Amino acid sequence: MQSISYVIKDPIGIHARPAGSLIKELGAFSSKVTIKRGADSCDGKKLLALMKLKVKQGETVVVEADGADEEATVKAAEAFLTKNL
Amino acid sequence: MSATAEAQGSFWGSVFGVLQRIGRSFMLPVALLPVAGLLLGLGGSFTNGDFISAYHLERILGDGTALHAVLTVMTNAGAVIFDNLPLLFAMGIALGMAKKEKEVATLAATVGYLVMHASTAAMVSIEKMSVTAAAVANGNVGAYVGDDDNFNVVLFDAAGKVLREIFHAGQVGDVCGMTTLQSGVFGGIVVGLGVAWLHNRYFRAELPRALSFFGGSRFVPIITTIVYVAVGIAMFYVWPILQNGLAAAGNGMHGLGDFGTLIFGIVKRALIPFGLHHVWYTPFWYTELGGVYGPVADPANHVLQADGLISDIAGGQRAFFAQLAHMGASDFKHFSPDATQYFSGEFIFMMFGFPGAALAMYHCAKPQNKVLAGGLLLSAALTSFFTGITEPFEFSFLFVAPFLFIVHVVLGGLAYMLAHIFGVAVGLTFSGGFIDLLLFGILPGNDKTSWIWIPILGVIYFFVYYAVFRYFINKFNFKTPGREDGDGEVKLFSKADYQAAKGGAAGAASASAGDPLSAAITAGLGGKANIRDVDCCATRLRVTVNDGGKVADKDTLRKTTGASGVITSGNAVQIIFGPRVTIVKSNLEEYLESPAADNPVTATLAAVETQAAEKKNLTSAIAITSPLEGELIPLSEVPDEGFAGENMGKGAAIVPSKGVIKAPFDGTVAMVFDTLHAINLVSDDGVEVLIHVGIDTVKLRGKGFSPKVKDDDKITKGQVLMEFDIPTITNAGYSLATPVVITNSDAYGSITASPKGKVTFGDKILDIK
Numbered sequence: 001m002q003s004i005s006y007v008i009k010d011p012i013g014i015h016a017r018p019a020g021s022l023i024k025e026l027g028a029f030s031s032k033v034t035i036k037r038g039a040d041s042c043d044g045k046k047l048l049a050l051m052k053l054k055v056k057q058g059e060t061v062v063v064e065a066d067g068a069d070e071e072a073t074v075k076a077a078e079a080f081l082t083k084n085l
Numbered sequence: 086m087s088a089t090a091e092a093q094g095s096f097w098g099s100v101f102g103v104l105q106r107i108g109r110s111f112m113l114p115v116a117l118l119p120v121a122g123l124l125l126g127l128g129g130s131f132t133n134g135d136f137i138s139a140y141h142l143e144r145i146l147g148d149g150t151a152l153h154a155v156l157t158v159m160t161n162a163g164a165v166i167f168d169n170l171p172l173l174f175a176m177g178i179a180l181g182m183a184k185k186e187k188e189v190a191t192l193a194a195t196v197g198y199l200v201m202h203a204s205t206a207a208m209v210s211i212e213k214m215s216v217t218a219a220a221v222a223n224g225n226v227g228a229y230v231g232d233d234d235n236f237n238v239v240l241f242d243a244a245g246k247v248l249r250e251i252f253h254a255g256q257v258g259d260v261c262g263m264t265t266l267q268s269g270v271f272g273g274i275v276v277g278l279g280v281a282w283l284h285n286r287y288f289r290a291e292l293p294r295a296l297s298f299f300g301g302s303r304f305v306p307i308i309t310t311i312v313y314v315a316v317g318i319a320m321f322y323v324w325p326i327l328q329n330g331l332a333a334a335g336n337g338m339h340g341l342g343d344f345g346t347l348i349f350g351i352v353k354r355a356l357i358p359f360g361l362h363h364v365w366y367t368p369f370w371y372t373e374l375g376g377v378y379g380p381v382a383d384p385a386n387h388v389l390q391a392d393g394l395i396s397d398i399a400g401g402q403r404a405f406f407a408q409l410a411h412m413g414a415s416d417f418k419h420f421s422p423d424a425t426q427y428f429s430g431e432f433i434f435m436m437f438g439f440p441g442a443a444l445a446m447y448h449c450a451k452p453q454n455k456v457l458a459g460g461l462l463l464s465a466a467l468t469s470f471f472t473g474i475t476e477p478f479e480f481s482f483l484f485v486a487p488f489l490f491i492v493h494v495v496l497g498g499l500a501y502m503l504a505h506i507f508g509v510a511v512g513l514t515f516s517g518g519f520i521d522l523l524l525f526g527i528l529p530g531n532d533k534t535s536w537i538w539i540p541i542l543g544v545i546y547f548f549v550y551y552a553v554f555r556y557f558i559n560k561f562n563f564k565t566p567g568r569e570d571g572d573g574e575v576k577l578f579s580k581a582d583y584q585a586a587k588g589g590a591a592g593a594a595s596a597s598a599g600d601p602l603s604a605a606i607t608a609g610l611g612g613k614a615n616i617r618d619v620d621c622c623a624t625r626l627r628v629t630v631n632d633g634g635k636v637a638d639k640d641t642l643r644k645t646t647g648a649s650g651v652i653t654s655g656n657a658v659q660i661i662f663g664p665r666v667t668i669v670k671s672n673l674e675e676y677l678e679s680p681a682a683d684n685p686v687t688a689t690l691a692a693v694e695t696q697a698a699e700k701k702n703l704t705s706a707i708a709i710t711s712p713l714e715g716e717l718i719p720l721s722e723v724p725d726e727g728f729a730g731e732n733m734g735k736g737a738a739i740v741p742s743k744g745v746i747k748a749p750f751d752g753t754v755a756m757v758f759d760t761l762h763a764i765n766l767v768s769d770d771g772v773e774v775l776i777h778v779g780i781d782t783v784k785l786r787g788k789g790f791s792p793k794v795k796d797d798d799k800i801t802k803g804q805v806l807m808e809f810d811i812p813t814i815t816n817a818g819y820s821l822a823t824p825v826v827i828t829n830s831d832a833y834g835s836i837t838a839s840p841k842g843k844v845t846f847g848d849k850i851l852d853i854k
Contacts, residue, residue, distance in 0.1 A: 023732075
């Protein structure tokens with residue numbers, strides 16, 4: 001399993017559009033993905049679940065991937081988060 | 086049939102996919118050639134002085150007559166297409182290879198082509214001037230050999246001795262009025278592939294706000310210009326090296342003489358099943374690989390005007406048509422058989438060999454099947470004879486008797502060689518059927534084309550094919566058409582058969598408005614959602630699917646669609662229909678746009694009935710009704726990439742006329758955004774819906790939105806969920822377009838939006854299956 005953590009810098013947090021793009025990005029990988037914010041977590045391939053987390057600016061999210069392409073998955077997640085959020 | 090065709094490896098699958106796309110990209114410009122050839126062929130033949138005097142037609146067709154004027158215009162109109170083929174290839178390839186916004190890529194390719202040649206032309210001109218100046222300064226002499234458009238620069242010393250050739254023979258010529266290096270169709274391909282790559286990379290480029298007008302697809306021609314200035318300059322240094330290398334390779338093939346022709350022919354025929362023959366023959370027809378012909382390249386055999394070539398031309402087919410354009414010259418002698426060695430032989434087996442083989446198959450058919458088999462074989466043989474389109478015929482036996490195909494590949498290859506040996510020089514635009522033989526062999530005259538050898542060799546070929554096919558079919562009991570076991574269902578697709586089969590299968594002809602063939606194709610390819618891209622070449626429907634695993638097996642697909650053959654490789658699928666494929670394709674595209682496409686299974690044969698909705702096992706469709714009053718628009722028209730690109734899922738959008746959202750179904754509020762501008766709902770059936778009021782309205786930070794529900798509230802259809810203030814949104818400069826998307830779209834087979842138009846609460850906007 002691989003994981004990365006990231007502090008959200010976007011003032012609005014993970015809102016609908018970036019959430020959709022992130023899910024789309026992660027959906028391309030075969031690994032199982034979990035996104036955690038503190039004690040809450042969600043399936044990293046389910047858009048509604050991610051939106052329900054309501055991640056805000058300054059909060060830390062951890063992206064965990066488990067599977068054949070786990071390394072590529074977390075790298076992609078990190079790149080996306082850094083660029084967009 | 087072979088390892089390649091069945092290769093599922095993603096590497097070979099993707100190589101095959103790319104080659105397939107390049108191959109079909111050639112088809113758009115190539116499809117123009119028969120018309121261009123017709124103009125040039127008729128114009129060239131009937132303005133030919135020998136032809137006119139031989140038939141004493143001076144008063145009707147001679148110089149100065151109205152008909153002569155018309156025919157001269159026709160000749161020029163046809164010739165300009167052949168002359169500018171590199172540009173058409175650049176555009177066609179960019180068009181075919183671009184993933185989206187193809188029209189932008191096409192425009193950019195035109196820009197790239199012109200810019201590249203303009204830059205090269207500038208370099209040529211600079212070189213010419215500086216060399217000449219230096220020569221004069223040193224007491225030497227620079228001189229041009231040739232005319233303004235087609236020159237080579239040679240440096241002499243004062244005594245007239247050649248010091249150096251600055252531009253090699255035939256390297257420089259006219260392209261769209263520019264005196265530049267002759268990069269030919271290769272140059273066009275370089276532009277087409279490069280621009281397609283740039284386009285796919287940058288058509289969504291985001292630029293800083295101040296420059297945003299130049300962003301997105303507008304950026305593509307801009308970056309193309311910059312890149313192709315550099316490419317044009319680079320071409321000036323690199324191209325002459327490549328040019329010489331290619332010409333040497335082509336001449337090497339010539340060096341192999343007739344054996345080289347044989348190899349070329351065998352490879353071309355053998356590639357047909359894979360649809361890769363376009364990639365193989367194109368360079369021989371259009372580039373240096375097919376040899377360079379003309380006064381500079383081949384002075385030994387060149388007597389001015391005798392072969393019609395005023396300047397050097399690269400590529401077999403291009404050389405033929407350049408000759409054709411000048412055929413009227415009084416001292417024109419004979420077309421070059423070296424130039425036509427890559428196609429003249431095709432007439433022999435396409436017009437004669439195949440009909441012989443078809444007759445053999447007919448004679449070998451079971452008596453009760455003769456009528457049906459005869460119909461299939463006759464139509465395939467006639468198609469081959471008249472148009473030179475051979476795939477319907479080749480695929481009638483390729484899969485059932487691969488051995489016969491191998492025999493045919495060898496015989497076909499031999500035909501190219503025989504034509505070359507006998508000096509046949511008949512041109513063709515596209516393929517070797519009677520129409521082309523008439524225009525480019527018979528009309529120009531036997532003294533110029535030696536076409537008479539085609540029927541002579543053809544009659545022999547007819548009997549050879551007949552004997553070989555008949556012998557092997559009987560010996561190995563090949564199941565060619567009409568010899569199938571059992572009831573012997575001949576592989577012939579007729580509407581009556583199809584209807585009968587359909588009636589017997591499910592009787593569920595729910596899609597009476599739909600068209601059964603498109604339904605069968607859609608179902609066989611794993612449903613509409615699995616079809617990523619549909620295209621076609623002369624005879625094949627070329628489809629890219631999202632998941633090759635969902636495609637029905639080849640035999641099933643072939644039978645249910647009545648196709649001549651099916652080839653799959655990874656996510657690339659080719660279904661061979663013959664020349665009617667363009668109609669099949671446009672019907673399919675129309676069908677895929679229609680609601681019937683969402684559930685093709687019911688309208689299809691039992692054989693593919695197993696493709697039923699997986700995943701959610703929906704027994705019936707779910708309709709999502711409008712939560713808003715306003716104008717329904719497709720999601721793709723939402724001014725936001727994320728929504729338009731279906732990042733959030735499939736759906737539709739509504740431009741509201743009233744600031745009220747009502748529940749579209751019974752269910753639960755999954756969440757209301759903290760910024761209040763969007764709301765997530767889950768229906769009791771499990772459909773997840775995101776309603777996002779306006780675009781970028783997250784920036785309003787809740788201003789103007791007043792939700793009437795909170796997270797986890799139960800809702801009933803029609804209940805007011807939120808009110809919002811339309812002027813607040815529009816005055817802040819945001820788009821009102823409100824996407825209504827299914828966030829768990831992946832769980833469903835298909836999601837179709839209702840047509841654009843006014844909707845009110847409760848009107849159906851989405852159909853989920």
